[in-house]
Amino acid sequence: MSMPINVFSEIGPLKTVMLHRPGKELGNLMPDYLKRLLFDDIPFLEQAQKEHDYFADILRKKEIEVLYLEDLAGDSLKNEKIRAQFINQYVAEACIHSQKLKEKVKIMLNEIADNRELIDKTIAGIQKVELTGYTAESLSDMIESDYPFIIDPMPNLYFTRDNFATIGNGISLNHMYSATRQRETIYGEYIFAYHPRFARKKVPKVYDRNEITRIEGGDELVLSNKVLAVGISQRTDAASIEKLAKNIFTKNLGFNCVLAFNIGNFRKFMHLDTVFTMVDYDKFTIHPEIEGMLEVYSIKPKSNGELKITKEEDSLEQILAKYLQRDFVQLIRCGDGNRAAAAREQWNDGSNTLTIAPGEVVVYDRNTVTNEALKKAGIKLNYVPGGELVRGRGGPRCMSMPLYRENLTE
Template identity: 70%
Template sequence: MSKPINVFSEIGKLKTVLLHRPGKELENLMPDYLESLLFDDIPFLQQAQKEHDYFAQVLRDKGVEVLYLEDLVAESLTDDTIRTQFIDEYLGEANIKGTGTKEMIRELLLGITDMRELVDKTMAGVQKVELPPLKYKSLSDMVDSDYPFIIDPMPNLYFTRDPFATIGHGVSLNHMYSVTRRRETLYGKYIFTYHPRFKDADIPMIYNREETTRIEGGDELILSKELLAVGISQRTDVASIEKLAENIFAKDLGFKRVLAFNIGNERKFMHLDTVFTMVDYDKFTIHPEIEGDLTVYSISKEEDGTNVIEETDSLENILKKYLKLEKVTLIRCGGGNLTAAAREQWNDGSNTLTIAPGEVIVYDRNVITNKKLEEAGIKLNYVPGSELVRGRGGPRCMSMPFDREEI
């Protein structure tokens, strides 16, 4: 029986991928609250959807099965017991202060009988104006504020790379950096527990959303069947990488080493995949600003546990050594020009989605980086991203592979 999760590389031919089409959650973004929701700007929803639909069609045209997060969650709520449990767990994590308000929203959600409509509503959030006045109020209900939401929207959901990561035949169900994104992982929990496609597959969980230290999928890269790379970043703790490595080694998924890239605690270098992606057997994109001070640690599986060392060589030589290659090519974002690199990295020039060895999907706007990729022999599939990029994420950020051909 084939396994529903099969991802042992970044570059094997992509067969199945998970996306989320941006929805009404983007229309609940407001200028005063952008920072807490991890946005710098407000995308125009209709245009963002057109761009996302184009992205999905490029994948389909390449023979990739495209699954949607919102559909899988709806298909996971297979009976009233699971549906009620989902609503109660969602409300328990929604930071609702008043008991009367919480009960009213529970009734609202229980009254939605269409599962897709219910899931869409949980993603969009709930504005105060959507509810009638309460007859009986607790103090928390009565002490109102100017904040317009009872439940915040989840505008980052179209970056399906982060709430969980597929690694080998397993899943890292992540504990997110920001409170505003932690509820996103609830959807993954229900998909892998209750969806008919996954529930009987005995999928190993190599990280759990109940953990207390943060890790996100944009920091988790699979360089080979034996080698992972994980970013120590704004979004991923060192302690999480240690836990992840121990779990992967204990569950014997085939991986023998984890390289931890210390890329710094800055929003512009939010995740490892915003500054480094694999595009071919021996070729990688990289943002030149991280190269000079980049420290790499190696965590390896040993008979008596794990061994950690600090690598002292250049990144090229580290990659050559552990990938058993004679040569490695680093393709620098912006062609190495710091001004161009900073601009194009901000627009996710280094964040490519590899769909087959040497073939990637990129935003069309990063013209300098794209030219360098082509000069290195990489085949490019261009997608528009003028609105999608406002969330600070590129094609890899917007996709979570479920199945790749082995290489």
């Protein structure tokens, strides 16, 4: 592999993927604070881990290399200087108001000798009862005296798709919608800067976590080696898409068009990939509820470095066929078009498929109506149990970050 990252499609045969196995951060979810942590329910951790292991095993059986974010991040702290820098940055971004408390937390983290254990702890969060002699010293801490955490857990991290996204040979290191998730991007920053696998060749960055407008990986889809699709959604600003497009065109990654899909600001649709994914050269899943309201804009580079932005007036099928240079495309509707089934199965990520090769996908087993529609369309399915993982509101695509796909020849 000449470049450590190579993702020029959504459907090219998947060779390397990054996952995060759910850990103690899910055990730190509490009913009173679910909204703060962007959860609707509390998964049963042990069962969620079994389901996630099953997911990873499916990929391995397909001869896909599975890497874990927590291992990569731990291996990135390869000397004391980088390790100290990581701890300082993590604590600085952890919303701790008291300087004395920050120093106590740094001491606690520095006492964890093993780098992988350190990463696990930073993901799990820190409860007040874990810090010997904790007392509230700032006004903010006193007002939040009933809140059990010094540092919030990161329960959303098993959705590795969001905090950064691979595009071509580069990465979009994202600025997240919520402060709860913004700290997740620290791991990507260290992995791509310091891990030997990625540091040996400088990985182009097409978006930076220090930008002030938000974008998340669930909204970023690589439709071909020329065309990207990015959702304007609850989690991604239109302004971010313009910044991303300018960076991509400037860095000459090969892409010449970004299609911006305006899917509206809704929790139930939070990302484009919760309502739309690519499963074959000319086949896509879609949630029928967005079709009537969907607006698509094409963004192309001008010779002077500015952007040409055009509202596309055709049907979605015609727009996709035109930009992918296909005679036609097929939209496979979540719930097979039935309104009740579509609403239920989209909520359980029926449209959130991970394509591992053209016409072959990984899906949750529970979305029986949508899965049958995919089978009728000639798509090969690999099933993952979806009882507990789905409670985080994300499916197989959300839970995976492709690092290397074979390039398509067709």
